[in-house]
Structure formats: C-alpha cells, structure tokens
C-alpha cells in the first residue's frame with residue numbers, strides 16, 4: 368500500500384492465501400487470494416517491475432520454484448526483493464534465500480542483514496520504533512509459526528504448545544532482555560535477458 372501511494376501511476380498487486388486486505392486501499396492497489404506456489408498464470412506482457420516477498424518463512428514448501436517464477440515474471444531491468452528474519456532453519460553465514468535466487472538465475476545478488484531490536488530498548492529513535500513493531504510482530508507470530516510444527520511433527524497437544532508459548536511471549540515483552548532479530552534483505556535487479564532467450 369505504501370508503494371501504491373508513493374507511485375500513484377503504478378499498478379500494485381498483492382497476493383495472499385487469505386483475504387487480509389484492510390478496509391481501505393489505494394485505488395491502484397489490488398489484493399488477490401492466491402497461492403504463490405501455484406503455477407503463475409500471468410502473461411509475460413503482465414511482467415512486473417518489482418516483486419517483493421516478506422515474512423513467508425515457514426510457509427513455503429518449495430522456495431526454489433517460487434524464486435524461479437519470480438525470475439520468469441520480472442521485466443528486464445526489474446527488481447526482486449525478499450525480506451525475511453533469520454531463524455534456526457537458515458544458515459547464518461550464507462543465506463538460503465540468496466542461494467535460491469542465484470539458483471533461479473539471478474546474478475550478483477545483494478544481501479543486507481539488519482539487526483532489529485525486539486522491544487523499545489535501543490537508544491536510537493528509529494530503532495526504538497522498529498523495535499515496537501518487531502515486538503508486536505514476534506508476539507503475534509509465535510502461535511502461527513509454532514502450532515503446526517509442534518502438534519503435527521512433535522505430537523504435542525495444542526494446550527501444551529500454548530503453555531510453552533506463555534513463557535516465550537513473556538520473554539518477548541520483557542524490557543530487560545535486549546533481544547534482537549536479524550532481518551535479511553536479499554535483492555537483485557534482473558539483467559536484460561529476454562532478447563537473448565525469446
């Protein structure tokens with residue numbers, strides 16, 4: 368929505384599995400209920416100038432396919448950006464996100480890792496604000512991220528999982544714990560390749 372407001376002449380399309388759109392959206396912004404892992408049905412004439420993914424860790428079964436479709440549906444010279452916070456599923460030294468983009472055909476992939484405080488413990492004003500959002504996001508995300516894994520894979524009951532999460536939620540809200548998450552921005556501009564391939 369920020370991009371749609373900032374660039375009123377652009378057409379912004381957002382997809383999600385659920386109808387998450389707010390009540391009011393800018394007129395140049397559309398929301399579709401769609402699975403990013405399905406085969407994309409856009410025509411190449413509808414190729415994008417910018418494709419952004421954010422906070423999908425734990426949701427996607429086959430990341431390489433997603434990045435491959437992103438690569439296919441970007442115009443020459445367009446940008447792709449993936450934003451995810453690290454979890455223990457990812458390696459710290461060289462991210463899987465980056466490798467998947469390279470495997471999809473992107474070259475010279477840029478990666479930036481930012482430390483985002485959880486809570487308002489940082490002195491810097493901007494980091495304090497980021498920390499407020501990261502704290503709310505982390506507290507909200509605990510249950511959706513944990514429940515399927517802990518019940519279906521570890522065989523716990525939903526009540527047992529809820530009991531564990533009470534403590535973790537307290538940690539997230541504890542101002543004495545100077546927690547932070549590493550947020551990873553991986554982006555790449557596509558090269559002029561259509562003339563060669565088609």
Ligand SMILES: C[S@@+](CC[C@H](N)C(=O)[O-])C[C@H]1O[C@@H](n2cnc3c(N)ncnc32)[C@H](O)[C@@H]1O
Nearest residue numbers: 382383384385387401402403404421422423426
């Ligand atoms: C943590 S939220 C992030 C929402 C949004 N991307 C953002 O950054 O504000 C994760 C969202 O991903 C959606 N999601 C999960 N798997 C998806 C998929 N395969 N295709 C499209 N959306 C998906 C979920 O429905 C959920 O709303």
